[in-house]
Amino acid sequence: MKIGYPCLNRTLSCSSARTFRLRSYSEERLVSTVKNNLECLTNILKYNKDHTILFFRITSDLVPFASHPVNKVPWQRHFRDTFARIGRYIKKHDMRISMHPDQFTLLNSVDRSVLRRSLKELKYHAEILDLMQLDTTAKIQLHVGGVYGDKTASMKRFALRYLRLEPTIRRRLVIENDHRNYSIADCISLSRTTGIPVVFDVFHHRVYNNGEGINPSLNHVCKTWHKRDGLLMVDYSLQKRSGITGQHAESININNFRKFLQSTKSYDFDIMLEIKNKEQSALQAIRCARTDQRFVRGNGHV
DNA sequence: AGGTGTCAAGCGTCC
DNA sequence: GGACGCTTGACACCT
Numbered sequence: 578m579k580i581g582y583p584c585l586n587r588t589l590s591c592s593s594a595r596t597f598r599l600r601s602y603s604e605e606r607l608v609s610t611v612k613n614n615l616e617c618l619t620n621i622l623k624y625n626k627d628h629t630i631l632f633f634r635i636t637s638d639l640v641p642f643a644s645h646p647v648n649k650v651p652w653q654r655h656f657r658d659t660f661a662r663i664g665r666y667i668k669k670h671d672m673r674i675s676m677h678p679d680q681f682t683l684l685n686s687v688d689r690s691v692l693r694r695s696l697k698e699l700k701y702h703a704e705i706l707d708l709m710q711l712d713t714t715a716k717i718q719l720h721v722g723g724v725y726g727d728k729t730a731s732m733k734r735f736a737l738r739y740l741r742l743e744p745t746i747r748r749r750l751v752i753e754n755d756h757r758n759y760s761i762a763d764c765i766s767l768s769r770t771t772g773i774p775v776v777f778d779v780f781h782h783r784v785y786n787n788g789e790g791i792n793p794s795l796n797h798v799c800k801t802w803h804k805r806d807g808l809l810m811v812d813y814s815l816q817k818r819s820g821i822t823g824q825h826a827e828s829i830n831i832n833n834f835r836k837f838l839q840s841t842k843s844y845d846f847d848i849m850l851e852i853k854n855k856e857q858s859a860l861q862a863i864r865c866a867r868t869d870q871r872f873v874r875g876n877g878h879v
Numbered sequence: 880a881g882g883t884g885t886c887a888a889g890c891g892t893c894c
Numbered sequence: 895g896g897a898c899g900c901t902t903g904a905c906a907c908c909t
Contacts, residue, residue, distance in 0.1 A: 585903080598905060638903090645887060680901085696886065723890050730886060757900095759890080825901085852891035 578808075579673050579847040580862050581632025582855040586624055591617035594638035599647065607641065607650050613670060614639050615685035616661050622666055630859050632673045632847050635856045639705060644697035664709030664789065671848050674715040675810060676702045685722040692738070696746075703746045714807025717749045718776045721759040721767065732763065734770045742803035748805075751776050754786040761794045768801040778812040778826075778853070779837070795844045808845070812852035813837065825851055831865050838866060 584594060597606055618639065625633055642648040647800045653660075667674060682695045690820050706715045725731050739747065752768070754761040754775040761782050766774040777798045779791065799809045812815065815826045815833065852858040 592904080594903075596886090596904070598885085601906085618884085647887090660890090679888080680890080683889070691889070725890090841885075865890080 578866065580631040580793045580850065580859055580866065581625075581634070581847070582672070582850050582852070583612055583634035583677070583860040585855055586613075586621045586856070587855050588799055589617070589620055589624055591620055593621060594636040594839065596641040599642070602642065602647055604650050606700060607648065608650070608655065611652055611656060613639050615663065619663060619666070620671070622663065622670075624856070625672065626666075626670045627792055628856070628860060629863065630856065631671060632675075632849060634675045635705065637676060637678055640701070642693065643701040647866060653708060660705070660708035661710060664711055667709060673807065674706065674709075674711055675679040675849065676705065676715075676717045677798070678717065678719060680720075682719060682723040684719065684738050685725075685731050687723075687725050687734075689800060696742075697841045699742070699746045703749055706749060707745060714751050716751045716774070716806070716810065717746075718751050718753045718810070720755045721752055721764065723762055724758050728758075728763075730877050731767055732759075732767055734773075736767060739771050739773060742759060751806070751810070753778050754781050754785075757782040760785055760787050761798065762787045762789060765794075765797045765801070765864060768844065773801070773870040774803070774806045774809075776810045776812060777846075778814075780812070780814040792841065792843075795841060797845075799844055799846065805849075809846040810849060811846045812851055827853045829854075829861055831861055834862055835869075838869075 585592065587647055591613075595610050595617075597610060614762075622633065625631070640652055643652070645651065678698050681691075682698045682739075684695055684699075686692050686695065702717045706717070717781050721732065721735050723731060737752065742750065750758075751774040752764050754764050755778070761775070761777060767773060768775050775798045777794060782791065782794065794811075802809045813834070815830060829850065846863070850858050850862055
């Protein structure tokens with residue numbers, strides 16, 4: 578079991594997601610921003626290693642406008658060595674990496690131009706992980722997408738397009754249940770017809786489910802991950818206490834987290850903590866998991 | 880220096 | 895069929 582956090586580190590004073598407005602686009606600006614972002618990513622991974630945080634989600638903003646037509650910079654070639662060096666570091670320290678394209682990436686869109694842009698965006702994400710020369714346990718997680726008034730048809734469209742993806746994308750793509758349209762049962766059903774691994778989002782599942790419990794879901798979901806995919810990934814977050822639905826909490830509730838670990842102890846998985854104070858929650862969670870031998874899973878480390 | 884409207888990209892809901 | 899909420903961090907312009 579590895580525990581991690583997404584994209585940003587609030588302790589370090591750098592950001593690996595620096596960007597700029599399209600209006601101020603220039604090749605120089607792009608190159609200097611990517612250079613900054615890769616340097617910061619290096620710092621974050623070093624921080625993670627020093628604190629034994631072995632799971633991390635790399636921001637989609639690493640290369641601004643990566644899939645935008647305005648961008649003609651061959652950034653892949655330009656930063657090839659840097660990507661390779663970062664990849665070596667990740668592998669050397671046995672870290673797990675994920676990425677999560679944002680809401681505009683929709684594989685099942687009914688709009689062909691949205692699909693076309695989404696494919697470019699997926700290609701970009703795969704390129705990042707390929708340039709780092711990471712194996713296929715490094716995943717790109719995506720929601721199933723829109724419903725477009727016909728869920729069955731929209732799921733079929735996802736399946737068809739997934740199966741036709743170029744292998745460099747398909748081997749990394751996994752789906753995740755969302756809080757409104759596609760439940761964990763829907764994702765499992767899609768996995769049955771396509772073989773795609775399913776990320777289990779505990780928070781979304783609490784908000785939107787078909788009445789199935791966490792453990793029965795985990796039981797199904799962990800079978801969708803094969804050896805080449807690595808350990809099942811779980812997203813863990815909680816509701817902000819103010820009561821506004823969907824917003825992520827500021828910090829982890831360690832008692833609830835302990836209960837979660839305890840109640841799911843027969844399964845092994847890597848946990849991504851989607852909590853605003855990021856690495857602080859990860860540090861707490863790791864400490865919590867370590868204090869109790871019952872939470873130490875199959876591979877002996879948390 | 881600090882505050883805030885806006886940002887490449889979409890879906891779903893409400894009217 | 896148009897406006898808005900969603901969720902989020904950072905830019906860039908404003909005072």
